[in-house]
Every structure is written in structure tokens, then in C-alpha cells.
């Protein structure tokens with residue numbers, strides 16, 4: 652099979668077959684693939700047989716006596732070797748997201764200006780950007796769409812809707828470390844250090860959503876949740892490859908997290924745009 656034929660077959664795969672294929676090439680068992688995609692093992696096997704056929708690997712024996720799986724792997728080793736080396740679950744997740752047929756989110760409109768500013772901050776080396784505006788303006792929607800498009804994969808720290816329900820950072824961080832395939836430490840400091848190291852090696856997006864219930868009237872993290880400042884301090888580390896977006900209705904004023912403000916003013920009246928999102932970054 653030529654490279655051109657290979658590319659054509661690859662591009663014509665359905666979304667579901669791609670998902671199966673990437674997991675299969677990453678060395679996942681049929682059982683694990685079935686579980687993660689919520690389908691049966693028999694369906695996984697059927698998908699793999701169909702994929703083989705799409706790549707011209709027809710089984711000449713109707714009873715599937717000889718599986719073409721090894722040939723499929725060999726084909727990818729030749730044309731797309733990145734897909735074959737064994738991967739951590741997060742690498743597989745990133746790969747899946749990146750190769751998804753890009754279906755634009757039809758519900759996400761506008762925001763070109765905010766996206767341009769986010770890109771500016773990012774290219775200037777900002778590590779943490781605060782997206783601040785009043786309720787319901789579209790902060791979370793922008794942050795999720797931006798991170799999804801930029802990184803293909805991001806992890807989220809949902810803070811809370813109300814002050815009473817704030818998720819303690821210790822348990823949230825443990826969960827996120829596991830999501831990144833890292834073992835949390837027994838102490839918070841150890842977990843935090845592991846998280847830092849992970850973000851030094853992998854370029855992923857981080858979203859801290861709805862920070863305001865954890866802020867007091869002076870825009871500081873409230874007493875029971877001061878440890879969020881430690882997380883923020885890590886996220887501003889210049890050696891990281893990650894980019895963190897925080898959404899909040901209120902400003903954040905922590906001495907340890909120095910933020911540079913960026914305001915949108917209307918060129919005519921000099922007033923702040925009421926519906927604009929204000930962006931602030933660690934620069």
C-alpha cells in the first residue's frame with residue numbers, strides 16, 4: 652500500500668473506527684477498548700476487522716483463521732510510527748483528540764477578539780490567565796473551547812457554585828493526578844510537586860473554573876482554601892509547558908500570584924465594555 656493510499660484510507664475512517672484504532676495501536680486490550688468506549692468486545696473485534704479491510708488487509712480465510720492485526724501494526728509502523736509506540740493513557744487521549752475529525756462547535760460563536768488576546772498572552776509566555784466578567788457572560792464557554800482547540804486535552808478544577816460547596820484542593824488534586832496517570836503522594840506538597848513535574852513534561856491546558864466563591868471581599872482566597880494559592884503558585888512556574896485559564900466573576904489579588912491587568916475600553920467613550928471579558932495574565 653502506497654503512502655497516498657494509506658492516507659486516503661486513514662482519512663476516510665469513521666470517527667468510531669479511529670477511536671478503536673488509536674487505542675488498539677497504543678496496545679490496549681480489546682476488553683479495555685470495549686470498556687472505555689462502552690461497547691462490547693465483539694464490536695471492538697468487528698471494528699478492527701473492518702479497519703483492516705479499509706487498509707486493504709483482507710482476510711482470505713472467511714473464518715478469520717489468520718488475524719491481520721500484526722499487518723495493521725506493521726503498516727502503521729511504516730507510515731505513522733507515532734501511533735504504535737506504547738503510550739500512557741493521557742498520550743492516547745491527546746492523540747485521540749488531535750485526530751478527531753474537527754467538528755467545529757456550532758454553538759460557540761464570536762469571541763475572536765478574546766481568542767486573539769489569549770493567543771497574545773500565551774505567545775508572550777503567560778502561564779496563568781484570568782478571564783473575569785459578570786455571571787453568564789460566557790467565561791467558561793470561552794475557556795473550554797479555547798483549551799480544547801489549543802491543546803486537544805485539558806484538565807479541569809471546578810471550584811464551586813457556592814462557597815459552602817467548594818471542593819477541597821487536596822482531593823481534587825489527587826483525582827487529577829490519577830487522571831494524568833500519576834500516583835498522588837501521601838502529603839499535599841508531594842502531590843503538588845508531582846503535578847508540577849507532569850506539567851513540565853507535557854503541554855496540556857488547565858482550567859480553574861468559577862474561582863469567585865473561594866474569594867473574600869479583598870479578592871483573596873478564603874481561609875479554609877488557602878492551599879489553592881499553592882496550586883496557583885505552581886501553575887505560574889515559568890518552567891511549565893501548561894497554560895492555565897481561570898474563570899471568575901471577581902478579581903483575584905494574591906501577592907504570590909502577580910497578575911497584569913488588561914482592560915477593554917471602548918475607543919469612543921473610554922468606558923469598559925460591559926459585555927466584554929476582561930483578561931489578566933501572569934506577565
Ligand SMILES: Nc1ncnc2c1ncn2[C@@H]1O[C@H](COP(=O)(O)OP(=O)(O)OP(=O)(O)O)[C@@H](O)[C@H]1O
Pocket residue numbers: 758759760761762784785786787788789790791792793861898900
Ligand atoms: N461564545 C458563545 N457562543 C454561544 N453561546 C455562548 C457563548 N458563550 C456563552 N454562551 C452560552 O451562554 C451561557 C452562559 O455561558 P457560560 O456558562 O460560559 O458563562 P459564565 O460567564 O461562565 O457564567 P458564570 O459566571 O455563571 O460561570 C451558556 O449557556 C453558553 O452556552
Ligand SMILES: [Mg+2]
Pocket residue numbers: 790791792860861898
Ligand atoms: Mg462559568
